[in-house]
Amino acid sequence: xxxxxxxxxxxxxxxxxxxxxxxxxxxxxxxxxxxxxxxxxxxxxxxxxxxxxxxxxxxxxxxxxxxxxxxxxxxxxxxxxxxxxxxxxxxxxxxxxxxxxxxxxxxxxxxxxxxxxxxxxxxxxxxxxxxxxxxxxxxxxxxxxxxxxxxxxxxxxxxxxxxxxxxxxxxxxxxxxxxxxxxxxxxxxxxxxxxxxxxxxxxxxxxxxxxxxxxxxxxxxxxxxxxxxxxxxxxxxxxxxxxxxxxxxxxxxxxxxxxxxxxxxxxxxxxxxxxxxxxxxxxxxxxxxxxxxxxxxxxxxxxxxxxxxxxxxxxxxxxxxxxxxxxxxxxxxx
Amino acid sequence: xxxxxxxxxxxxxxxxxxxxxxxxxxxxxxxxxxxxxxxxxxxxxxxxxxxxxxxxxxxxxxxxxxxxxxxxxxxxxxxxxxxxxxxxxxxxxxxxxxxxxxxxxxxxxxxxxxxxxxxxxxxxxxxxxxxxxxxxxxxxxxxxxxxxxxxxxxxxxxxxxxxxxxxxxxxxxxxxxxxxxxxxxxxxxxxxxxxxxxxxxxxxxxxxxxxxxxxxxxxxxxxxxxxxxxxxxxxxxxxxxxxxxxxxxxxxxxxxxxxxxxxxxxxxxxxxxxxxxxxxxxxxxxxxxxxxxxxxxxxxxxxxxxxxxxxxxxxxxxxxxxxxxxxxxxxxxx
DNA sequence: GCGGTCACGGAAAAGGTTTGCCGATTGCGA
DNA sequence: TCGCAATCGGCAAACCTTTTCCGTGACCGC
Numbered sequence: 001x002x003x004x005x006x007x008x009x010x011x012x013x014x015x016x017x018x019x020x021x022x023x024x025x026x027x028x029x030x031x032x033x034x035x036x037x038x039x040x041x042x043x044x045x046x047x048x049x050x051x052x053x054x055x056x057x058x059x060x061x062x063x064x065x066x067x068x069x070x071x072x073x074x075x076x077x078x079x080x081x082x083x084x085x086x087x088x089x090x091x092x093x094x095x096x097x098x099x100x101x102x103x104x105x106x107x108x109x110x111x112x113x114x115x116x117x118x119x120x121x122x123x124x125x126x127x128x129x130x131x132x133x134x135x136x137x138x139x140x141x142x143x144x145x146x147x148x149x150x151x152x153x154x155x156x157x158x159x160x161x162x163x164x165x166x167x168x169x170x171x172x173x174x175x176x177x178x179x180x181x182x183x184x185x186x187x188x189x190x191x192x193x194x195x196x197x198x199x200x201x202x203x204x205x206x207x208x209x210x211x212x213x214x215x216x217x218x219x220x221x222x223x224x225x226x227x228x229x230x231x232x233x234x235x236x237x238x239x240x241x242x243x244x245x246x247x248x249x250x251x252x253x254x255x256x257x258x259x260x261x262x263x264x265x266x267x268x269x270x271x272x273x274x275x276x277x278x279x280x281x282x283x284x285x286x287x288x289x290x291x292x293x294x295x296x297x298x299x300x301x302x303x304x305x306x307x308x309x310x311x312x313x314x315x316x317x318x319x320x321x322x323x324x325x326x327x328x329x330x331x332x333x334x
Numbered sequence: 335x336x337x338x339x340x341x342x343x344x345x346x347x348x349x350x351x352x353x354x355x356x357x358x359x360x361x362x363x364x365x366x367x368x369x370x371x372x373x374x375x376x377x378x379x380x381x382x383x384x385x386x387x388x389x390x391x392x393x394x395x396x397x398x399x400x401x402x403x404x405x406x407x408x409x410x411x412x413x414x415x416x417x418x419x420x421x422x423x424x425x426x427x428x429x430x431x432x433x434x435x436x437x438x439x440x441x442x443x444x445x446x447x448x449x450x451x452x453x454x455x456x457x458x459x460x461x462x463x464x465x466x467x468x469x470x471x472x473x474x475x476x477x478x479x480x481x482x483x484x485x486x487x488x489x490x491x492x493x494x495x496x497x498x499x500x501x502x503x504x505x506x507x508x509x510x511x512x513x514x515x516x517x518x519x520x521x522x523x524x525x526x527x528x529x530x531x532x533x534x535x536x537x538x539x540x541x542x543x544x545x546x547x548x549x550x551x552x553x554x555x556x557x558x559x560x561x562x563x564x565x566x567x568x569x570x571x572x573x574x575x576x577x578x579x580x581x582x583x584x585x586x587x588x589x590x591x592x593x594x595x596x597x598x599x600x601x602x603x604x605x606x607x608x609x610x611x612x613x614x615x616x617x618x619x620x621x622x623x624x625x626x627x628x629x630x631x632x633x634x635x636x637x638x639x640x641x642x643x644x645x646x647x648x649x650x651x652x653x654x655x656x657x658x659x660x661x662x663x664x665x666x667x668x
Numbered sequence: 669g670c671g672g673t674c675a676c677g678g679a680a681a682a683g684g685t686t687t688g689c690c691g692a693t694t695g696c697g698a
Numbered sequence: 699t700c701g702c703a704a705t706c707g708g709c710a711a712a713c714c715t716t717t718t719c720c721g722t723g724a725c726c727g728c
Contacts, residue, residue: 005453005475007684018708023686030687031706050451054397055684058388059713065452068432074417083408086434095448098402098432100420114429117384118399119339141339224618250614280584280614284558341714352678357716364717365676389714392683670728678721686712693706698699 006047015043026051057119066307067115069099069108069136071127071149076278077296078126081148084300085124092308094121101127112136122307125149126300131192143310147303148296150319157310158319159303161294163193167200169292169326170245170273175208177332179243179271182210184217185230185255186247194219194247197275201245213238222247227254235262242270243332249274249281249291256285256331272331287330294324340381349377360385391453400641401449403433403442403470405461405483410612411630412460415482418634419458426642428455435461446470456641459483460634465526477644481637482630484653491644492653493637495628497527501534503626503660504579504607509542511666513577513605516544518551519564519589520581528553528581531609535579547572556581561588569596576604577666583608583615583625590619590665606665621664628658 012022017040024030025040026049043049057063066089070078086096097120099111115123122142127133127149135153136144144151146158174182184201187194198217205211215237220226227246231254234241244259246252252274256266264270266287274282277293299322306316346356351374358364359374360383377383391397400423404412420430431454433445449457456476461467461483469487470478478485480492508516518535521528532551539545549571554560561580565588568575578593580586586608590600598604600621608616611627633656640650 008686009684019685020687020709021707023684024707027686031704033706036706050447052392052684053452054388054392055713056686057713058386058392058684058715059686061713063388065431074413079408079413082432083434086432090434090445093448095452096432097399098416098420098430100417100424111424113384114427118387118429250618254618284584284588342716343714353715354679354717355677358677361716365674367676370676386714389683390716392685392714393716395683671726672728673724673726675724676722679719681718682716683714688711689709691706691708693704695704696702698701 005052006049008049008051011040011044011047011049014047015040061119062121063119064093065095065097065118065120066304067097067099067111067118067120067123069111069115069123069125070101071108071125071133072101072103072129074100075128077128077148080296081126081300081303084297084302085126085147085304086300087297088301088304089308094308108136116141121311124300124303124307125151126303129191129193143307143315145303145307145310145316147300154319155317157306157316159299159306160319160321161296161299162321162324163196164200164203166275166292166294166324167197167202167245168204169324170197170275171201171204173290173326173328173332174243174245174271174273175204177267177271180210181213181238181241182243182245183234183238183241184212184245184247185227185234185251186217186219187222187251189217189219197247213241222250224250224254224257227251228258231255231258231262235259235264244270244272246272246274249276249278249285249289252289252291252331253281253285256287256289260286267330267332277327282327282329285331290329290332291327292324293327295322298322339386340383342383342385345374345378345381345383348381349374395453396455397453398427399429399431399452399454400638401431401433401445401452401454401457403445403449403457403459404435405442405459405467406435406437406463408434409462411462411482414630415460415634415637418631418636419460419481419638420634421631422635422638423642428642442470450475455645458637458641459485460637463525463527477641477649479637479641479644479650481634488653489651491640491650493633493640494653494655495630495633496655496658497530498534498537499655500609500626500628500658501531501536501579502538503658504531504609505535505538507624507660507662507666508577508579508605508607509538511601511605514544515547515572515575516577516579517568517572517575518546518579518581519561519568519585520551520553521556521585523551523553531581547575556584558584558588558591561585561590562592565589565592565596569593569598578604578606580606580608583610583612583619583623586623586625586665587615587619590621590623594620601664601666611661616661616663619665624663624666625661626658627661629656632656 008022012019022040025037101108123144126147132150132152135151150158218230274289274291277291282289342353342356346353356374359371435442457478460481466484466486469485484492552564608623608625611625616623
């Protein structure tokens, strides 16, 4: 099974040229007769020659690889980002080193060292929460882009989705379908994204001279259970609520179940908007859920693009905010 | 930002020794005075020296990297496998190249070529379905292990979870809590895993002199909707069913909703078992769902271990079947 | 004092590729 | 037929590390 690796020396010998010439032929460099080029290429093809990237990288100083580190473990949010990044980088002939940081700074630093010793051309850092995180390290010899999470150093390049816009889109849509008494059920207040979504939503409400109905944003854990509990509380305190903006699709699904079981119709009595566009949630929800897509895959692609630019010598700085997208389904448009 | 990379030459010069000596000092090889070793190590530390893995790999013929290719896109099932593999490989100082095959054989072959040119020491192939797939290629110069999916070539090493056991565990548990009239709602029949789970379940039923209640296994798409639909059909045809084995947690959740809405209590009237142990499903299910965990992360770890063995010169052949684990929750033990 | 042994560390090659430089060949015009 | 220019292609260095082989010096025993 382990066939000896064929090197450019073998190709050169078989084609009757020198190694240098073979290299030029295969890379389209130098001054060579077309016939020579073709011959070398044909021989390389026949022998199944694959240039050794290690040797090439050693010489050129570029490895055409990048590292992808998660601060926390790869989860529901970092995975789309990761796939988007892999997508964009793969198209640019880059390979991606996968590093699962597991919320462990020691592990993260270990991976960092490994990546540097492998001479990656750049690094993407991703993580679950938008909250600013400490920079990976200072004075790295390669560019770094933070995706989904944000570096505390404002000079670093971070790419995040526009959480405030997500809130604005959701509430603007609810207002546009005639809702007046809008509630907000969401996640823990110590998530930056939670605060930003709420603020965005409130800014649109304020323009309409309104605010969330009493008792204001309901904060709890990210679970369907909390969605159900919060709905029960809300229906007791404000039975005439006519729309709920939920901080996640998961919450929204719990809310939908609780509403249905309390006899409310969706969207006739109460309209519902989530955030994430998480397929299993939005599809399984009855009725299918209107939501705001944070476009995480695009975010990953964008981060990879910025990293490629930085590698080419055009670094970006500061936080880049990516647009979100409202996806309308039956939970707001019966 | 881009500080010039410090090489072993710099370290050697700063420590007043030759490169060869520096190398020996840093790698604990050769015959050197302890004092010399310490001095070199201290200098390397001070300069922030990181051995260039490319150069090392070029010489040793090993890159200490492996490729991880999905045939289909990374999804809910391949991701735990991937993380488990990354886990096991990272512990062994191996780095992982991520390759998202996207169900596209062309893409897959492209990645294969890239990985070979990067001189990976081995390759793990993963994919969504257990159904045998064509081998990646014949006569590769590096070992390959298939994880979760299975190669059609019986000489190849594949690691899969024991789908039949999953079925046996589920039904044995239902029998052990006194259920007699067990139904099966599951996915499309053209999934090998679906057939194997059903066969495993039936073998246990047969030992007890029984079979699934009429109308036998209900096949449909992998969605909560189908779970609800199938439950409605089942309750019409066999109202006295007292347990349902579901081919996935997602199906089980739909089944649970439909049962509750038809007035059945879980588990008092109907007990419920799923497959996957998918956190968001089993926790959100009311009541929390008993299920069979396919231990995909362990499967990934195991595949990585086998790959490491193969790289060390001890290849495995054939299909390795990994155990599954029953997780008991309230849906069977009220 | 001398030969031998041992400890230490240096020199150099190897690994595969790219590339700058230079020599060689060919063809054409004078 | 000679010379020049243009076109081709070979040689060797460079990338960085590891490792083998060998040289040097010290020390010991005779």
